[in-house]
Amino acid sequence: VCSTLKASGGAYRHDLWNSTNSKLFAACSNAGVNFPKADSKTQPDRYLLIATSGGLNQQRTGIIDAVVAAYILNATLVIPELDHTSFWKDSSNFSELFDADWFVKFLRNDIRVIKQLPNMGEKFVSPHTVRVPRKCTPKCYEGRVLPLLVKKRAVRLTKFDYRLSNMLDDDLQKLRCRVNYHALKFTDPIQEMGKLLVERMRMKSKHFIALHLRFEPDMLAFSGCYYGGGEKERKELGEIRKRWKSLHASNPDKVRRHGRCPLTPEEVGLMLRALGFGIDTHLYVASGDIYGGVETLAPLRALFPNFHSKETLVTKEELAPFVSFSSRMAALDYIVCDDSDVFVTNNNGNMAKILAGRRRYFGHKPTIRPNGKKLNPLFMKKDNMTWEEFASKVRTFQVGFMGQPNELRPGSGEFHENPTSCICQKSGLEVKTGGFSSPQNQTHEVDNKVENRTEKQPAEEDRELSELDYDLDIRKQVELKGTKIDSLPVLMGTDQAEVQVFFSD
Incomplete structure (x- = not known):
């Protein structure tokens, strides 16, 4: 599925479901001949x-x-x-x-x-x-x-x-x-249930997005962010924040300016619509206990009514062997997110990093990470601009955050997120890119015998707080400023500014 944008300089097309130049790279993690056994x-x-x-x-x-x-x-x-x-x-x-x-x-x-x-x-x-x-x-x-x-x-x-x-x-x-x-391969029961979830998503649509949504109360409290809920929100999250005695008093404006506030479910939905994903796109949501519950998720559900989770795709009986074990439930989400056509996250936690690296290793499948430092201020101003202006800025800001090859400088971020040593450029093939490019290892082969597939202390907010999953039965529909969501134009362009280099937090 492609969308077309008439922009100054001509017509631009971008495949939403694939990464540019991905076929020019291959996994290369075999041990060298001189690596002692x-x-x-x-x-x-x-x-x-x-x-x-x-x-x-x-x-x-x-x-x-x-x-x-x-x-x-x-x-x-x-x-x-x-x-x-x-x-x-x-x-x-x-x-x-x-x-x-x-x-x-x-x-x-x-x-x-x-x-x-x-x-x-x-x-x-x-x-x-x-x-x-x-x-x-x-x-x-x-x-x-x-x-x-x-x-x-x-x-x-x-x-x-x-x-x-x-x-x-x-x-x-x-x-x-x-x-x-x-x-590291999950057990057969976990793999089989994960495969079943993916099959049921494929029955609904040829392509689908998997969203790892972190918006639990304890995560928000830990982040020190403020989401406009007034004194009620400040009191509730403030009480939770007291659990961590080592935390300093929060400065929500500063945290947001630095791009450390997780996008809200609505903001994730608006980002995806601005990038060109239509209202008919199917969305698999892996999440925990969302702060604000049904009301918080309603705008995302309105933007993407084809909204699915483990609980909606399989019966209670099918899920019963896993539901009492948070790690097994998280493993199911891991499998679906890994097999999705596009993976999206609103956070910089362990699952997001590990899946981003895995998807790079296995073919640079599109992985969308919000450019928080740019998007957070934009969302604060969104009511003062047209949809076209907003969408154009989102597309510009997200260049370099879409899972394309060479987005990350070798050695930047956590290795599990950016496994540069294990991704090689195929010999004799030239990467065509207008953005940041770096020398890659050269390779003539990839190990096909195995089954399917800057030194930095991790920030505390990157540590996982919960992987429990809850029912996401959302029935509300909303409108934005009187304009129905499905009337928003679906736009996508590639007349972008210089590619931004992403350095993980």
């Missing part, structure tokens, strides 16, 4: 255990980095322990979320993985527990953890999230990619 480097009686932290996607980053840490330490990795005690309180263990046998088998050339710590001699050895600093480098692991491993034989690293440097050499970054995109 597990059987030649793993030391006997050296065992690494880790305890992950957070929700599904935060734990995923910990699992990925645990494999690399084990490789650095020449240690055997024991299948990671998942977090059962934090906000999410999900009792699922590793093998209930991921295919443990596949994980062990796929990584056998890189590291040795076992399912439980063996008895060592006549007595059981209790692992020595330690916590490494955030963004610990390979030298940091060799200096802090290796001596303990040699002495204690088994070391358990706690609260293992973001405990490995973002900046590693290419061989270790490629190992990260092999773990993330190939070794």
Whole structure:
């Protein structure tokens, strides 16, 4: 589906459902010929255990980095322990979320993985527990953890999230990619239900958008943003904010100016309509407990009445095996968002980052990330401009935030979001772009044997707060300033300003 805009300079066309130049790039995460294999480097009686932290996607980053840490330490990795005690309180263990046998088998050339710590001699050895600093480098692991491993034989690293440097050499970054995109595979029941959800979306429309919508009360309170709800909103979110004693007093105007306020559901809808997606577009929404509930979601539902979620696509009986487990429910959303034609998010959390990187790795599928620093001020002024002016500005501001190849400078942001070392430009093919371009690795082949597919501390607001899902039964229809939403023009142009380079927060 293409839309046409008559602009100064001629007619412009843009395919809403595909990325320009995506066919010129390929995944390239195979180990190099000089990358030592597990059987030649793993030391006997050296065992690494880790305890992950957070929700599904935060734990995923910990699992990925645990494999690399084990490789650095020449240690055997024991299948990671998942977090059962934090906000999410999900009792699922590793093998209930991921295919443990596949994980062990796929990584056998890189590291040795076992399912439980063996008895060592006549007595059981209790692992020595330690916590490494955030963004610990390979030298940091060799200096802090290796001596303990040699002495204690088994070391358990706690609260293992973001405990490995973002900046590693290419061989270790490629190992990260092999773990993330190939070794970590959801269990068959999760994959089958995810596939069913995607099939039911495809039955409704050839193309669909998946929206990961974060607008929970605790997230908004944590952000320090204000959304116009008056004293009631200030009081409610202020009470929630008191949970975090280390937070400073919020300055909502400053937070919004810096682009850190998540877009509201209505703002996401307006952004998508301005980009050219019509009222007939089907929308899959993955969300938690939306602040304001039905009333807050009503404008988005009016902009996109073909509004779907897990709960509307399958029966309660079909969803029953998953509904009591927040991580399994989040995994279902992960699968649908990954398989969507276009992925959109209103936040910069772990799921958004990991899926953005995955979609780059598997073909640069369109991934729309709001340019908050530009869009937040625009939404504040939207009532003082025509729709055409508003839509034109949205399209201009979103250049460089649409999931196109070469949008991100190599090394910028979190590696899971921007896996540059694992994406190669195919030999002999030239990328045609008017925007930011950077040298890419050259490749002649991609590994087809595996199944389907600036150092920086993560900001606290990027940490996931909830992945619980709730019924989104919305029945209200609204109008904007007396103009029916379906009468808004569907516009799209490419006469854009210079491509903006996106640096993740």
